[in-house]
Structure formats: structure tokens, C-alpha cells
Amino acid sequence: MKTVIYRTNIDLRSNKKAIKLIEPIIFEIKDKLNLPDDKFYNILIAVTEAVNNGIIHGNKLNPAKFVHFTVLADCNEIEIVVEDEGDGFDPEAVSDPREPENLLKENGRGVFLIRALCDYVSFETQKSGTRIIMRWSCSSENCTCLIK
Numbered sequence: 001m002k003t004v005i006y007r008t009n010i011d012l013r014s015n016k017k018a019i020k021l022i023e024p025i026i027f028e029i030k031d032k033l034n035l036p037d038d039k040f041y042n043i044l045i046a047v048t049e050a051v052n053n054g055i056i057h058g059n060k061l062n063p064a065k066f067v068h069f070t071v072l073a074d075c076n077e078i079e080i081v082v083e084d085e086g087d088g089f090d091p092e093a094v095s096d097p098r099e100p101e102n103l104l105k106e107n108g109r110g111v112f113l114i115r116a117l118c119d120y121v122s123f124e125t126q127k128s129g130t131r132i133i134m135r136w137s138c139s140s141e142n143c144t145c146l147i148k
Contacts, residue, residue: 003070003074003075004073004074005032005033005073005074005075005145006028006029006032006071006072006073007071007072007073008025008069008070008071009069009070009071010025010064010068010070011013011067011068011069012051012055012066012067012068012069013066013092014054014055014059014060014061014062014063014064014065014066014067014084015055015061015062015063016052016056016061016140018051018053018055018067019051019052019055022044022047022048022051023044023048023098025069025071026040026043026044026047029043029071029073029078031080032073032122032145033073033075033138033143033144034143034145035138035143035144037063039136039143042118042136043078043080043134043136045113045115045117045120046114046117046121046134047080047082047134048111049109049110049111049113049114050080050082050110050114050132050134051067051069051082052110053084053110053111054067054082054083054084054086054129054130054132055067056102057086057130058084058085058086058087058088058130059084059085059086060086065084065085065086066085067082067083067084067085068081068082068083068084069081069082070082070083070140074138074145075136075138075143075145076137076138076139077135077136077137078135078136078138079133079134079135080133080134080135081131081132081133081134082132082134083085083129083130083131083132084129084130085128086130087128087129088125088126088127088128088129088130093101100102111123113123114120116134118134118135118136119135119136119137120133120134120135120136121134121135
């Protein structure tokens with residue numbers, strides 16, 4: 001990371017309503033980096049899925065647990081980390097939602113979407129929870145750094 005243009009850390013209670021706190025942050029990053037709509041929506045969808053998974057699947061909607069949300073952005077890269085306090089999971093064991101037997105299932109698309117929409121993603125699973133590190137590159141072709 002070079003000159004940081006945006007940084008924030010938020011602890012979200014494990015409540016579905018907490019997801020609404022994420023969108024304004026992503027909009028602020030969009031404004032500061034002048035992100036094109038396609039990159040903005042990729043980030044918004046991936047991050048929303050990660051936070052939602054942490055709240056529902058990781059923390060099991062336990063209001064005593066938090067999802068930790070960290071953003072660090074500069075003119076070259078956006079890094080967003082989402083950590084839950086659940087029991088962890090094996091991301092490789094998640095079924096492919098494109099398989100015929102999974103097409104009509106109500107869940108199971110979050111990990112797939114996160115992987116598809118990030119330039120880089122890493123899942124770190126421990127007994128104390130799961131950490132998802134998501135990154136998107138910014139170049140002169142897809143971002144214009146507007147330091148304010």
C-alpha cells in the first residue's frame with residue numbers, strides 16, 4: 001500500500017440489519033477512487049456476501065458476537081477484510097452452486113460470488129472464526145485516485 005486514502009475499522013453486531021452500515025463505506029471508496037460502476041458493484045456484492053456470511057453462518061446471528069470489517073485503500077489497491085467469531089469452515093468443501101443438484105438451493109452462492117468478484121481472495125479459517133481477505137487492484141484504466 002502506498003498513500004492511504006481511506007481506512008476504517010468497524011465491529012458489526014451479528015444482526016442482519018448491520019449490513020446496511022457497509023454500503024455507505026463502499027460508496028465513499030467509489031467516490032475517492034472514482035471507481036467505474038462495474039468495479040464498484042463487484043466490491044459491494046462481494047463485501048455484502050462476506051459480511052452476511054459472517055453474521056448468519058459464522059456467528060449464527062449471536063448478538064454477543066461481532067463481524068469485524070476493515071478497509072484499507074490507496075490509489076493502487078483496495079483491501080477489505082471481514083472476520084467473524086464463529087467456528088470456522090472449509091471453503092473448499094462448499095458445493096459449486098452451478099451443479100444441477102445445487103441450482104435450486106436457497107443458499108450456497110456467497111463463497112462462489114466472492115471468489116468470482118475479487119481480484120484476489122483468501123479464506124483463513126481457525127477455531128476462532130474465519131477471516132476473508134479481499135483485494136481489488138486500481139489502475140489508471142479502472143480507477144482515478146481523487147485524494148480529498
